[in-house]
Amino acid sequence: MASPSVTKLFNYGILLSTVLIITLVAVSVSSFQFQVGGDRGWINPAVNETAEDYNKWAEKNRFHVGDVLYFEYQNDSVLVVNYTDYRDCIVSNPISKFEDGNTVLRIDRYGFFYFISGQPGHCDAGQKLVIRVMVQSAEVQTPASSPKENGDSGDDGWDSFNWGPPSMNSTIKLSVASYFLTILGGVLVIFYVFM
Known part of the structure; x- marks a missing residue:
């Protein structure tokens, strides 16, 4: 079984990947x-x-x-x-x-x-x-x-x-779509931090 620190590190990796993807989508949408x-x-x-x-x-x-x-x-x-x-x-x-x-x-x-x-x-x-x-x-x-x-x-x-x-x-x-995607990324960050 993985230790809590490894699980937390894995969650931060997923969070960082999600934010990166959202940023790339926001730039291409605008x-x-x-x-x-x-x-x-x-x-x-x-x-x-x-x-x-x-x-x-x-x-x-x-x-x-x-x-x-x-x-x-x-x-x-x-x-x-x-x-x-x-x-x-x-x-x-x-x-x-x-x-x-x-x-x-x-x-x-x-x-x-x-x-x-x-x-x-x-x-x-x-x-x-x-x-x-x-x-x-x-x-x-x-x-x-x-x-x-x-x-x-x-x-x-x-x-x-x-x-x-x-x-x-x-x-x-940034366009309106970019702001929306940035807010969505922020919500995901908060979600991952408090999980």
């Missing part, structure tokens, strides 16, 4: 992958006259820090640009350029992101996208007026992006 443009992908709208406008597609979705954008395309490119280059379809000075046909970008901050095609004429034909990543904290205030209302050029002030996993000092907030 982000989504979006295929830009849905099933049709990132294509020149002039090729498909019935294609939905990319910004109408974006309006149907809610983007959050940690979400992933997936651009699928052939013989094209994805340029990450500032507001002015987005508005005027300027391809000469992108913040980032991708040409691999399967571009995956992890959103690492809230705010606006601007994308255009790097192929001549595609942006002017409508192959451009702006997404707004939702603020996930009540601490951050939204602007009182839009750039057009206050006479601003509309440039969002960010001129570089860090596409990839968020840094260790990231201010990513």
